[in-house]
């Protein structure tokens with residue numbers, strides 16, 4: 001199967017001349033789960049940001065559906081980020097004054113071309129936050145907030161979800177709910193997942209496991 005997203009030797013060097021991601025080529029295929037493990041500071045988040053269209057590589061190219069992403073217009077890039085990519089960060093990034101429902105619907109408001117593909121109530125039920133839909137997110141626990149962030153990332157039924165330690169610091173229950181939903185939606189809709197995590201159940205379900213060490217990505221194992 002051909003890759004939806006691929007890179008040719010992307011690297012990132014910051015202004016202090018520190019190369020935090022060494023030349024890396026990776027392919028993201030439809031319906032596959034990729035996990036990246038590695039120590040703090042090894043370059044995982046920087047790599048994820050470059051793959052997700054959030055940070056331009058210093059060298060090399062990122063191709064989404066065979067088009068060089070960072071050479072597209074700002075509008076085209078925003079459209080791909082809004083419609084085809086979903087993001088989940090460890091820090092939730094929710095708007096505290098808005099309700100759970102409004103936060104989940106944010107991608108639909110920010111980008112006029114974005115379409116709602118999943119039903120808010122149904123998604124909320126699957127994440128056990130349906131009774132919280134009208135509450136402000138500032139009133140929720142960390143685990144509940146992350147489940148809202150997951151719903152927001154999935155509402156457009158993206159091709160790829162990028163998640164940076166989505167279950168870091170969360171309680172066992174929220175972790176279990178999040179792992180279950182991500183793996184179910186991967187199986188049901190063929191959403192590809194690219195996840196930076198140390199969570200053993202996500203590592204267990206991954207099709208390809210990578211480790212990042214001093215900016216170098218290494219494939220540890222790959223299943224069919």
Ligand SMILES: Nc1ncnc2c1ncn2[C@@H]1O[C@H](COP(=O)(O)OP(=O)(O)OP(=O)(O)O)[C@@H](O)[C@H]1O
Pocket residue numbers: 014015016020038039040041042043044045046047
């Ligand atoms: N904008 C920036 N300018 C300069 N250095 C940066 C910048 N962003 C990240 N770095 C540095 O790049 C290195 C890799 O950071 P990165 O966040 O990618 O690592 P990580 O593996 O995701 O770490 P963690 O697990 O702690 O999140 C770190 O040394 C960090 O300080």
